[in-house]
Amino acid sequence: MPKPEQLLEAGALLAPKTKLKDAAGIDEVSARAYRHPALGDRVVVRLTPDNLAAGEDLTLSFLGFAEPDVTGPVAVRRRQALGFPEWALVHDPAHARYALDMVKEFKREARRAKSKPGHAWDAFSEIAKSLGKSVAHFLPSFWEQVGREFIAIDNSTYASRAFGKAREAERVHGLKVDEAIRRDAFLEFALAGCVSASAINDYGKELQAAGDAGEAWSIIRDLSVRRTLGGLPPWKNMCKDLATLAKAAGLDVDTEIQQVVRELLESPAMPRTSMGFWQVASKWVQSLAGNDDQAAGLLLNMIPKSGGYAQSDAWTWLNYLETWGILDNSWKDGVSEQAGPVGSPAEWLSKLCAVGSPSQILFDLVERMADRLKKDDISVYPYEVNRWNKQLNANIDLLDHLLALGIPIADPEGELRLSMYSWFRVHDDNAKNRPRDPVMLAQDPRFSVALMDAVRESVGVAEFEAAATGKKAMLEVRRNWLLSEIEKFGKAALPGFEDAFSTINGKTTTATWQEFPEAFERLQEAKVAAALHRSLKNGLMDEYGWPALEAAFEHFTGKFSISAPRETASDVKLFGAYPYAVVTDGVAAIVVRGNERVGEFELKLPKGEPLKHVEYIDGDLLVTAGKNYRCKQFWNRSPGKSWETWERDNQGLQGFAIDARGGGAFTGEKIIHAGEPETRGIGSSSNFFFDGEHYWATGWDHASQTETSCELDPVKGEQGRRSLPGFLEDFIAPDTRLMLHRCSLFPLPSGIQHSPLGQKDGLCGFRARKDSVTLQFTAEGIDGRSICTGKDDLSFQALLDQPGTTQKLPIEGVEGRWRTAPHLALHSPDNQIVTSRPEFDPGMYNSGQPAGIPWRYLNFFEVRDETASKKLRSISLDDTQTLLDAASKDIEAIASKREAKQGKKAENPTYPLLDKAIGKLLPRLKSPRLHAGIRGIIVGAIQLQLSLEKVIAQSDPNRVQPTKITVTNADASVVHVLNMLQKRSYGAESVSFFNELASIVMFLQGESDDITAPDFTCGIFGEIVSESLLNAWQLQWFARDDGDTKWLTFYEALLQTGALSLTGRLRQFSIDEDSDPKFRKLLEDAVGGRHDDIDDREAATALQHGNSKFVITRDWRGFNVVEFSRSETFHPVTGVDSNEETQPLELSDIQESVQQFIDLCKDQPPKIPSxxxxxxxxxxxxxxxxxxxxxxxxxxxxxxxxxxxxxxxxxxxx
Known part of the structure; x- marks a missing residue:
């Protein structure tokens, strides 16, 4: 039950006779009844503090109200000074019109303050300028009233600033001050937590200067305490500032300051107090705690909420508790109830464990508490609850420490996550024997699975590998992780096989296999045939097609033919929002919806401005055109009326444009109409439901951490009361929770009689719920199709008819920001494996599609060949192997042709043996797109197998390594050093960064034909070499203060790579593929037309062209190129425009210079000049x-x- 004082501070009205500790800070409130001739018998009653009554009466009298009838007092409330314009009416009625003239504008800005506080503040400042010219003495009351408006909307920042402006006006204009009124204002704002420390200090100095030190002490002490009780933590030097005033007033400083601290301890703001306050107040706190058990208990049970993410102030607080002689009260016998922990020692410790990132003092304390905790036999709950997803987090070292000491630990009540990064990155200079070898943790079945998950996330990171070396528990966990990844090769379909390969390739090195030779033997057994068989048997995306969309593409590219594959039409792009798709070549556009072609349009682009984006809305095209990010946007019917916008080339199907009754299109947030100027167009929002009549918007309630659904006004875009569509509401059952982010309800275009996702009454819908008891997920389509699964998360949004059977395939769709379908996954009917994963650009999983699409558009798809699909559902493993064998022979033939035509224009690859094998398996197959889809996934499987075999050969632990980096923990220094240099470090966690650098050097020197380095290492190679001396000079200054030696480790390893021994010329440049496709063509010709090599953003391309050697990486903009040549000139790249090109660097074996500097820094580092x-x-x-x-x-x-x-x-x- 809140205390009366707390209710007053919150703004409540209390009964007149309420007993209060301090009646000086309250006002009595009376009911004042006003009458007005225009209102007849109606009476206006105002509850007004008596000290403000005069201003209220005058204000209403100006509006024609008569003298009031007063009843009271009827309540009491927290004191408030006279506001604006009341102060002007009471104290200067002759000039009150200046204030009254501003009231209307003031009220308008006060209403705007909540949504646009910055704009409102600017407007208030303009009003203040006007007042300052004529009636400057009105400014203090004006700014105080501004502060009250911001207090009313809980904006303490602007409220505090306004209060400061009021005091500034008093000083600047030399105004005569009524001290009683000013004190009331200070008190009012202090209780609201809106008086800055500097304002209180300035006030104290003014009072002292006035000559009454006792009054200065009394007023400032009261304000300081009330400010803290009002919710603002005390400032660092509060006790020091108050001690100065107390001394001036002739008081006992120690006694007075201890009493102040005692009062402050009751404030809920104290846990947010900075450690600087406790440092200044330490001697007074120590004396207080030694003489006051209740104060000692308040301090012991206070858990600071200040500090940074990596290191909480809680651990500094424990040091203070130790200094004050309080810390051991948490567990020792004989401590009074008031001075001890609230609850048991285990409960007290649990609160500390929930802070995260524990310091060494907590580990030491746990050892001291161990006997008491075991004796009490009350379990510690050492978990931190994530405020966003309710997931439990725990520190690996702390958990293992508790287990090793035999301290009982409670089972986690929810999903547990162990942070491996906080294990190997210990941010504690006093840490002892950390990171620990978590043997006890690995043996406990409650935590072993979470430990495995943590290792899975971190394995391959150089710092983790360095910390895990020599630790028994980590050896076993890493072995189990590695074997589990290899096991996926034999259990997964092709996407899972691909993921396992990516993991193995990115997180292991030869050293890994040397440590686990038995795992390498199993890796060599991995074959792609079974994975491909599972994908073919469960279903391919290309078994479906959208005829209207394919016809629109073929209008621009020509008819699709398996015997003569079309050239990639990079100028044909796809845009649109459900249910529309817009296919365009930048000159004309075709719009399709469902199974119909809506229309053909000529794009009216400004001269010289290429198309960036186009949307079909309400019968017209909204066009965006421009060369850069700042573009022109206009409606195609009115190209002369354009406006400026910011736009990326984000082709793809994104968002909604559902035709609304009465015209316009609903875009997920509101209805917009063709021709609207300055429209935002269609966003990516899909967070809504529509049942054909009404709209609902979904969201997230941060307070309750739950999903919400509110009724939506589609015209205004405003949300109303919370409710659900009947389709979803009917699905609610006892002990279940709707998974709103997996639910959907939206209309289908007219003419769609059948949908492979299921439809009813012209709607497509999906609903899902989770049982809180069984943890089972149940999902249903609007037509009754359903699935029940016990997987950890319901990741799919629909159930697709499986071609050739009556089963359903769960469909998972993740809509991206720039390309709407970067990930569309088909699951097996039992939801155990992902069988296909088509992306936006046609590739291995959708070679027969013109483009990738979001899952909602599957409503428009039709089965291409039911007979062929039925055959695929029963395909055998032997049939799959036959297809693979044929593809393998075709690929060998293609490779031979590449060798023969190296450097010449590459031909499009053909697969005659594979095409023949597909024809034999499916003799009646008539769909060239399905044939292309089957061929694409088989070719992709072969290429995946070849990539795996290449990695196996390169990683063979028995193979002699050409380069050996012998510096201990060298790779663990990479991220640290790059961060010190403010260079990009994402991707630098590689466990073999320096060996990768060495492989690049070998390629550039002609000792190798290829490189074994990922895109990050290749991309930063030029920077590392060209800036090596400058970086070394910088680093030795940066690292000097804290004795950091990681930079020396970094450079010792860099010297071993040979990168600094290169001689020749080096340059870096980037190529924007969209503005200049010639460079891509050059690369394709140089590598024999291997599109997959060129487009891989996780690997690099190494090639020689003329006298130059190129290391090329790919990103969303185009290509990043490092070119190396031993000749005097670089190889000319004819017709290619590069940007961001560096000045060519002459490499002349700088190894010796860098080595000398490193040696110097070890022995006698340069002195800092004076x-x-x-x-x-x-x-x-x-x-x-x-x-x-x-x-x-x-x-x-x-x-x-x-x-x-x-x-x-x-x-x-x-």
Whole structure:
């Protein structure tokens, strides 16, 4: 039950005779009844504090109200000073019109303050300027009223700023101050937590200057305490500032400050107090805790909520508790109930364990508490609850420590996640024997699975591998993880096989297999045939087709033929929003919906402005055109009326444009109409339901951490009351929870009689729920199709008819920001494996499709060949192997042709033996697109098998490695060093970064024809080499203060790679593929037309062309290129426009220079020059000393995105 004082502070009205500790800060409230001639018998009753009554009466009298009838007091409330314009009416009625003239504008901005506080503040500032010119003495009450408006909407930042403006006005204009009124204002804002520390300090100085030290102490003490009780933590020097006032007032400083601290301890704001406050107040707190058991108990049970993500202030707090002699109260016998923990020692410890990132002091404390905790036999609950997903987090070292000491641990009440990063990245200089070898944790069945999951996320990260070396538990867990990944090769369909390969390739090295030779033997047994068989047997995306969309594409590209595959039409793009699709070549556009062609349009693009994006809305095209990100947008029927917008080339099907009754299109948020100027167009929102009559918007309630569904006004875009469509509401059952993010309800276009996703009354719908008791998921389509699954998460959004059977395939669709269908997965009917995973660009899983599509568009798909699908449902493993054998021979023949035509224009690859084998398996197959889809997935499977065999050969533990980096834990230094240099480090966690660098060097030197390095290592190679001396100079200064030696480890390993011994010329440049496709063509010709090699964004392409050697990586913009040549000139790339090109670097074996500098830094590092040195040099160069120092230390942070390393005032001449 809240105390009366707490209710008052919250703004409540209390009964007049309520007993309060301090009546000085309250006002009595009376009911004032006003009458007005225009209102007849109606009476306006206002509840007004008596001290503000005069202003209220005057305000209403200006509006024609008569003198009020007063009843009261009827309540009491927290004191509030006279507001605006009441203050002006009471104290200066002659000039009150200036205030009244501003009331209407003031009220308008007050209403706007909640949604646009910044705009409202600017408007208030303009009003203040007007008042300052004529009636400056109104400004304090005006700004205080501004503050009250912001307090009313819980915006303490602007409220505090407004209060400061009021005090500033008093000083600037030299206004005469009524101290009683000002004190009331300070008290009012302090209780609201909106008085800054500087404002209180300035107020105290003014009071002291007035000559009454006792009053200054009394007022400032009261304000400081009330400010904290109002919700703001005390500032760092509060006790020190108050001690100065107490001393001036002739009081016993220690006694007074201890009493202040005692009162503050009751405030809920104290857990948010900075550690600086406790440092300043430490001696008074220690004396207080020694003499007051209740104060000691409050301190012991306080868990700080301050500090950073990596290191909470809770651990500094434990050190303070130790200093004050309180910490052992948490477990020792003989401690009074008031001074001890609330609840048991185990409960107290559980609260600390929930903080996260524990420090060494907690580990030491746990050891001291162990006997007591075992004696009490009350389980510790050492889990932190994630506020967003309710997942439990726990620290690996702490859990293992508790288990090793025999302390009882409660079972986790929910999904447990162990953070491996906090295990191998210990942010604690005092840590002892950490990271631990979690032997006890690995043996406990409650935690072993979570430990395996944590290892799965971190294995392959250099820092983890370094920390795990020599730890018995980690050896076993890593072995089990590796074997489980290899096991997937034999159990998964093709997407799972692909994922397992990606994991093995990215997270293992030769050293891994040397450590686990038995795992390598199993890896060599991995074959793709069984995985391909599962994919073919369960269903391919290409067994379905959307005839209207395919016809639209073929209008631009020509008829699809398996015997003469069309050239990739990069200028034909797909846009649109459900249920529409727009196919365009940048000149004309065809719009399709369902099984109909809606229309053909000529795009009216501005001259010289290429198409960026187009949407079909309400019968017209909304077109975006431009060369860069800043583009013009316009309706195609009115191209002359354009507006500026920001747009990426984000082709794909995205969002909704559902035709609305009465015109317009619903876009997921509101209805928009063709021709609307400055429209945002269609967003990516799919968070709504529509039953043909009404709309609902879905969202997330952060307070309750639950999904929500609210009725939606589609015209205004405003949400109403919470409710659900009947289709979803009917699915609610006892002990279940609707999974709204997996539910859907939307209309189908007219003319769709059958949908492979199921339909009823012109609607497509899906609903899903989770049973909180059995943890089972149940899902149903609107036509009754259903599935029940016990998987950890219901990841699919629909159930697709499986061609050739009556079973259903769960469909998982993740809509991306830039390309709407980067991931569309078909699951097996039992939902155990993913069988196909088509992406936006046609590839291995959808070679027969013109483009990838979001799952909602599957409503428009039709089965291409029912007979062929039935045959695939019964395909045998032997049939699959026959197809693979045929494809393998075709690929060998293609490789031979490439060798013969190396450097010449490549021909499109053909697969005659595979085509013949497919024809034999499916003799009546008439759909060329299905044939292409079957061929594509088989060719992809063979290429995956070849890639796996290549990795096996390169990783063979028995193979002699050409380069050996012998520096201990070298790769663990990479992320640290790159972060110090402000360079990109995402992807630098590789367990073999320096060996990868060495493989690049071998290729550039002609000792190898290929590289074994991922895209990150190749992409940063040029920077590492060209800036090696500068980086070393920078690093030795950065690392000096804390004795960091990781940079030396980094450079010792870099020297072993040979990268700094290269001689020749090096340059880097990037190519935008969309603006210049010639470079892509050059690459395709150089590698024999292997599109898969060119487009792989996780690997690099190595090739020689002319006298140059190229290392090329791919990203969303195009290509990043490092070119190396030993000749005097680079190989000309005719007709290619590069951007972001670096100055060519002459490499002349800088290894010796770097080695000498490293040796020097080990023995006698350079001394930091004196300030006089910088001043002397600066004078001669006519620069400022700071600029000279900046240059001397190696341009730290130069080129860092979003920063200006040299401020403007430093760049000015000295």
């Amino acid at each position: 300030a006089d040195f910088f001043a002397e040099v600066a004078e001669g160069m006519k620069l400022k000393p700071a600029i000279v120092a900046y240059i001397w230390f190696g341009y730290p942070h130069f080129g860092r995105y979003g920063s200006d390393p040299i401020p403007a005032y430093l760049r000015e001449p000295a």
